[in-house]
Amino acid sequence: MNKLQAMEVFVQVVDAGGFTRAAENMKLPKATVSTLVQALESTLSAKLLNRTTRHVSVTAEGAAYYDRCLRILSAVRDAEDNLTQNRTSPAGRLRVDAPTWLASEVIIPALPDFFAAYPTIRLELGCSDRQVDLVEEGVDCAIRGGRQLADSRLVARRVGTMHYMTCASPDYLARHGRPLHPDELAQHACVNYFSARTGEVFDWYFARDGERIQIGLSSHIALNDSFAYTAAGLAGLGIVQMADVLMTPMINDGRLIPILEGWDNAPLPIYVMYPHHRHLPAKLRVFLDWTMQLFSNHPTLR
Structure with missing residues (x-):
């Protein structure tokens, strides 16, 4: 058993709330995902997950092990990034979601500059006014506006203001x-x-x-x-x-x-949101920094 792979699979199952979604996110057969978690439990002599026909939940021991897995996997990826970031530019598929109007009016017109700086990033930009579930749908980050964006699974970084x-x-x-x-x-x-x-x-x-x-x-x-x-x-x-x-x-x-000029229409903050427990890959880090700069230079959204 590849211990690091098994740990990553276990984390994905917990995040996704089930084996099927985790297998889809990792592009692995469901049987492989299940086998790796079972092997991990056997090696540890501990039950990490409670399984029913409809739902998977983490046990108390599994929750403690999950937190340690996150730290270990993050440290491994940080080490890999530190070795490669001076030799390679950020690369790979990046899934981002944004409101339709914000994508069309602000983000897309500025993307030529982004791709000039990071030509090896493949951006998948979901454009809708529907609020996606980042963890469930495998989205790396979302740009959202609103008064209450409480979600304990997400980090919210304020980038601008909507008037x-x-x-x-x-x-x-x-x-x-x-x-x-x-x-x-x-x-x-x-x-x-x-x-x-x-x-x-x-x-x-x-x-x-x-x-x-x-x-x-x-x-x-x-x-x-x-x-x-x-x-x-x-x-x-x-x-x-x-x-x-x-x-x-x-x-x-x-x-x-x-009309009704002189009345302030309650400006709303704009956030970039991403899962807080995930390692922050270089491709996401540079997109977050670019978004911060984009909004800070915008005449009406900064």
Whole structure:
């Protein structure tokens, strides 16, 4: 038995919550994964996992051994990286997930510079407004915005801030008039945004001179994709509230008009998130550093 391989397989089974997902993530036969864990248990004379037909959970002894495995595997990989980083550039497949609008408007336009610096990295960029499960889906890191991103399995590194604008199309304002206070939005058609993961319809936020308003608005339409959401605003379906980096070009060319100016729309932090217990490979480390630099230089997101 290759002890290091068996330890890595055991860690993957714990992370994935089962043998099937771990085998898929490691591209190994399920039988090989199961055999390696059983051999590890036999060598240690300890039961590391509780197995049922539907679920795998770690035992108390397994949890303690898991923590030690993480440290050992991390030390081995650090040693390997230290030997190779001066001879080779970061390389390999890197899976990243980001909201559609952020990927399209900020990340993708800057990628030529990234690939010029790291030509041997193969980036797989998932673009959607759905919040992926990084551990379950084998994603190396995700860029997310929000007020509460608590997940004990993840490290969250803040890279920027999203500022929001409230807008409407010229056609809508010509037909319905311009609200002068957030309280007047209840008398208007508003386009809501809902979570693709939970179905929750997001509230609208406003603040000015110490006054804070959080309101839930009824609407004829709610969407869960940022580009579809802005398309609804452009079509005159109602008032919209979205990140200014997405809205500004449409305002500059007159397709949308900002309203309720002077009201702060509760800016949200942007994070890069990645599993905290995993070794940080060079390809992920350079992407994190590049992302930090990208956002710090952006005029509206820094």
